[in-house]
Amino acid sequence: MDMYRKYFNKYRTMFICAVSCVFFEAVCDLLQPTIMARIIDVGVKNKQMGEVLNFGLVMLGITVLGAGFAATRNILASKVSQNFGADLRFDVFKKIMNFSEASADNIESGSLITRMTNDTSQVTQFVNGIMRIFLKAPLTCIGSITLAIILSPFMSIVLLIAIAIVAALITVSMKMSYVRFSKVQKAIDKVNTVVQEYLLGIRLVKAFGRHREEEERFDGANSDLFKKSVSSQLVIAYFSPVMSLTVSIGIAIILYLGSILFAGGRIEVGKVAAFINYMTQILTSLIMITNIFNTFIRTKASTERIEEILKGEEDFISGGIKDVSDLEGLAFDNVTFSYPGGSGIPVLKNLSFKIDAGETLAVIGPTGAGKSTLALLSLRFYNVGEGAIYLGKNNINDIDTTVLRENIAFAPQRSILFTGTIFENISWGRENIETGQVVKAAEDAQAHDFISNMPGKYDSSLGQNGVNLSGGQKQRLSIARALAKDASIMILDDCTSALDAITEARVRKAMKCQDKRKTVIMITQRIGTAMSADKILVLDNGVRVGFGKHEELLRNCQTYRDIYNSQIGGDLGEHG
Template sequence: MKLYSKYFKKYKFPFITAVLCVVLETICDLLGPTLMANIINIGIEEGSLSNVYYWGSRMIMVTVMGACFAVTRNILASKVSQRMGADLRYDLFKKTINFSETSVDQIESGSLITRMTNDTSQVIQFVNGIMRIFLKAPIMCIGSIVLASLLNFRLSLIIYGIVAVVAVLIILSMKLSYPRFYQLQKSMDQMNSVVQEYLIGVRLVKAFGTYDKEIHKFQAANTNLMDKGISSQMVITFIAPLMTLVVGIGTAIVIFIGSRLFSLNLATPGEITAFTIYMAQILSSLIMITNIFNSFVRTKASTVRIQEVLDCEEDFTHDGEIKELNGDINFENVTFAYPGGSGIPAVKNLTFSIKAGESLAIIGPTGSGKSTIAELLLRFYDVSKGKIFINGYDIKELNIDSLRNNIAIVPQKPILFSGSVADNLRWGNKEATDEMMQEAVATAQAEFILQMPGGYEGILGRGGVNISGGQKQRISIARGILRNSPILILDDATSALDAVTEAKVRENLKAKARNQIVITVTQRCGTAMFADRILVMDNGVKVGYGTHDALMENCEIYRDIYKTQIEGSREV
């Protein structure tokens, strides 16, 4: 109910109106058999054509009114359910935008897509059903029992027994269905994840020729989904016919006992006819109620999964004053271990500082904690111990927008979006002028843009599929430069560039930097050695900090890296 209360308040009036239309429509449907009984008993049996016309005209009028109510509630149900679905998808997307890194790690992207599409569609169908037929079924069932009891109490005892048996079948169906539908949704997550992984790594699959392995993975996930789907439908497959059989037997008993009561003058033909119609309505209602409960069970599983997303931990607060951070950076005894990981700290007791206007290179073996430092600086994660200061402010006490608006990052893997080159560049600064873009492009050595069809208005495919890796990196670097933030982080951002192009980019950045802090995360000694300060990491621990010359004298690990990469390449 927590999920629906917000939307019920928003659409309360049309929802209540639709429910009222459902009730009035159901009343019209319930009056039909009683009016039919009057036509038979008062009109046909007594040979009164005027009574047939009288009750017949009222029956037609009630039927027309019921049709009008049905059309109204259908229109309201469609509008409200679709609008609620749009609101729910928006809220889910907005929530994912504000996900903390812990939440991003917690729910796979394939599962998120399933929850925003399949699970949301299930909720929309359920809300639409509530306003159209779900409320009608129990009212129709109860109303039929009450009116049948008023017509002939003796015959109504049969109905009570039939309803009791069906109620047991419905409860059994609910208990068996819920775990199966929940597993069905999880299987759908798994299949979506397999497809998504393949689409992301399609070139790697082609390069390694692992088609059979990918087909096998998909087939396993697809078969699992099929099995779960069959399992969830088997309950309905058995329960629905049993209900039809029970009600059919009840109808036969009504006709049999009704004929006996008629011979004893305890029932009229009109009552028996009405009872037969009421039994058909009860059968229809009970089948509908079973479908309602099955839909409820499936929607409950979807609702739980959607609520899990809405309850996920959000990013840090955006409240507070936005500050300009153009001062020093200080790490003081920082320790951090990734949530849900091995528990081994990725960074241990890290202390260092860098002054405004300086450049810092972070170097070390794979898994030494280099990129983790950038993530902590951006507060993608909070430190486990210690503190990080920028411009004298503890970043935990800063408005998150203040922090991230003052930092530009160029990630390891360049991420570009479908659209024009200019759109991708302005993603870093939407107010950027053409001159600013041209300057950033020149700094990043990305003049190849001018040779592209359309130039700055040339269209990039999703992820930049129509340009090379080095070109992607240079556009990504230009975007980071265009942001013009006091802190620029290059997270192994020049790995696809040749040495000459990288040297030009480095020189351009140094000439442009002024008071900007440039942090370069790299595995190349040839890149790191030109920074003002070099931080050497190994296994999450700082093993060296200083200039290139100082580290060559007193840091063995840095010396080994230099000898392997620089001196080794010269020998070759």
């Protein structure tokens, strides 16, 4: 529970004040039945109206004082819990931002959303409840039991038996509830995941006419959530009436015993009335405690899910080499890598190659050859299993990760754009960039013309992930963003697949005209793209099967020849 300790320490003063208010509010509530007994046994019984008035005013004053304490603790509880919730959501989001790729792979995005919203809200409500009813109920219950025993030790035997039965019921209820509420949270995850997948693939669903199947998927997840929610609520539905019945039977027995004792002159009417009031307070407190435990069970499940995020493996952002200004290219030295939590089969096997600063490397090979994995490892999204990757003379594991990524611009296979303007998206990877530099990057990416034809030009707003743009336009903006970053190394992960050959050739030409020291890695499926590179790396099933220039590979690499023949063909004799 380090998570709670951290935030309670931050808001300790307000928390202590709220708890103090709860304590004094409970004291005020506990005093009222005793004062009422005094009014009945002294004032009413002896017809002393002065006593009735005096104790009545005292009782009224205590009630007003209790209301003041209640209002104060409500205000403090709201402030503490909402600050707690805001800090927790921020810390969870910050942790997710720093997740290593392995951690991100372990938890579905739908589940992350549930944990950031539903689970943090559950924890926030629990914290609010601690300072409102969670402390008051036990205090009132213990105080009522103590005062009831003082009033009549004999009748208190019935009270203690009833409490023991209720405590046993609460214990069984907790054990049955925990498993069920954990399943409810997982079912919510599943519903969120189904909805998220549909929203991301809505066009594909429409194109393939899969509406009914998607409805069935959602209905299945929704029905599962319904069944698990009903199952969790049935525990409360079964146990709450039994607990209320137990206490009610206890009150009936106390009334019977009280009448016998009163008839024998062994107890006064006021004390019987006070005892019944305490019994009612105990009943109310026990019901509240039952709800507290049910809330605690839900919060325990939510806390564990949040702590799974907070304890997740972070990205490799740590101390290390800060100065990598003297770059001499990129090198893989006998690198072997398997995805964490995967099949264990290496995606890259004993891969070695080196490119110098200013060179362009094309990486080509069949689908699943490990081309995109090469890009992810260069950015150190994952640590290599064996071997090493060098940026200049430095192992990238020894370089501060933030510094490493500042020196690499990346255009991913799937273009990702953010809600905002075109200018904001292009300048996203570089602070304090000038307008002219953004325009130049757009021109080099062959995006300036279509941007200029938009109503707001560079201030035109983009929908979520650029839904108001074509695939080719999104790719050109993604390339422009990478160019605008002006990093020493640029990795283009098959990000020109939606561009025609002429547009792609213009993009490549513009990149060649940039800083001659800029190193470019082009991951591609197109032989025409690869042919323009200084060096070509051919991968097949994670293994290097060719490395060199186009003409050399046509002569020496069968995989490269197969790709060439499938896309271009021709008489290979002319090339070699």
